[in-house]
Amino acid sequence: MKENELTTSSSLDRKLRAELLLGRRVAGDRLLLADAVLGAALDGSRPLTANERAALAASPLTLRRLRQLARDRAAWSRSSGMLRAASGSAALLELATDDNCWSLHFVPQAGAWQVILKLAADAPFAPALMREQPMLRVIDGGGAILLQGRLDADGECETAWPFDSAPAPHFQQFGAVFTVEPQRTAAP
Numbered sequence: 001m002k003e004n005e006l007t008t009s010s011s012l013d014r015k016l017r018a019e020l021l022l023g024r025r026v027a028g029d030r031l032l033l034a035d036a037v038l039g040a041a042l043d044g045s046r047p048l049t050a051n052e053r054a055a056l057a058a059s060p061l062t063l064r065r066l067r068q069l070a071r072d073r074a075a076w077s078r079s080s081g082m083l084r085a086a087s088g089s090a091a092l093l094e095l096a097t098d099d100n101c102w103s104l105h106f107v108p109q110a111g112a113w114q115v116i117l118k119l120a121a122d123a124p125f126a127p128a129l130m131r132e133q134p135m136l137r138v139i140d141g142g143g144a145i146l147l148q149g150r151l152d153a154d155g156e157c158e159t160a161w162p163f164d165s166a167p168a169p170h171f172q173q174f175g176a177v178f179t180v181e182p183q184r185t186a187a188p
Contacts (some may be wrong), residue, residue, distance in 0.1 A: 001151035003124070009016070009068075012104040016149070018140065021056070022032060022060055022064055022067065023061055024060045025028075025060065026059065026060055026061075028059070029059050029060060029061045030059070030061060031061055031062050031065055032056070032058070032060070032062045033048075033052055033055055033056060033057045033062050033065075033066075033091070035065070035069065037052060038062075038065065038066050038069050038162045039069060039132065041066075042066070042070055043068060043184075064088060064185070076123075076124075076125035076128075077181065078102075078179055078180065078181035078182075079097035079098070079099050079101050079102050080097060080098060080177060080178065080179045080181070081095050081096055081097040081100070081102070081104075081177070081178050081180075082095075082176055082178075083095060083099055083171040083172065083177070086101050091106070091166065091168065092106055092166070092167045092168035092171070093105065093106050093107075093110065094106070095171075095178065097180060099127070100120060100125075101119065101120050101123035101126075102114070102117060102118065102119060102120065102123075102148075102180045103117075103118045103120070104117055104118075104138065104146075104178065105118060106161070106167045112156060112172065113140075113161035113166065114159070114160060114161065115146060115147050115158070115159060115160075115161050115165060115167070116149050116155045116156055116157070116158045116178065117136065117138055117147055117149075117151075117156065117157045117158075118155060119151055119155040120155075121141070121155065122165070126155065127150065129159075130151065130155060133146065133150050133151065134182045134183070135150055135183035136148070136149065136150065136151065136157060136180065136181070136182055136183060137180075137182075137183045138178055138179070138180050139178065139179050139181070140170065140171065140174040140175075140177070140178050141171075141175025141176065141177040141178070142173075142174035142181075143175040144162075144163075144174070145162070146161075146162060146178065147162075148183060166179075181185070
C-alpha cells in the first residue's frame, strides 16, 4: 500500500469515526460544557480535565457544539492589508485590509495620532468575534505591534499611535503592509 493511500484511508477512517460520534443520539443529552471551557480547549489556553473529556465523549450534543465553535474560529485567522499609492501629500487617515473586513483609522490629536481598528459589520466572522471578544493585535511589516486589545460594543479598538513617526512614513519604512490577527495565548 502506498503512503498516500494510507493517508487517505486514515483520513477517511477519522471522518467516519467523527460522524459516528457526532451522529449518535443519546436520550436526555444536553450541553455538558460551557462555551468558555470549550473555547479555552480550542485555543490551547486550558486543556480539558479528565472529567470534562469524559463529559465531551458522552454527549454528542456537546461534541457538535465543540465542532461548531472550531468551525467559527477557523473561519477567520488573519487579514492583511497594504498601504496603496498615496494621492498627493495628504496625511494617511485610513487603511483597509484586502478582504475589506477591517479598517485602520488614523486621527491626528494634539500633535500625536490615535489609531482605531474597526471591524466591518458585514464581515462573515463579525458575529463570532463580537460574541467571543478575543484579544486582537495589528502588526506592521516589521512585526511591531501597532495596536492590541479587544473590540468594544461598536466593533472598534482604539489606542495611541505607538511610534514617533506619522503612520504613512512608518508603513513605508516597514514594507507598507499590516496584519490584523487574534493574539495567540501561551498555554500555562
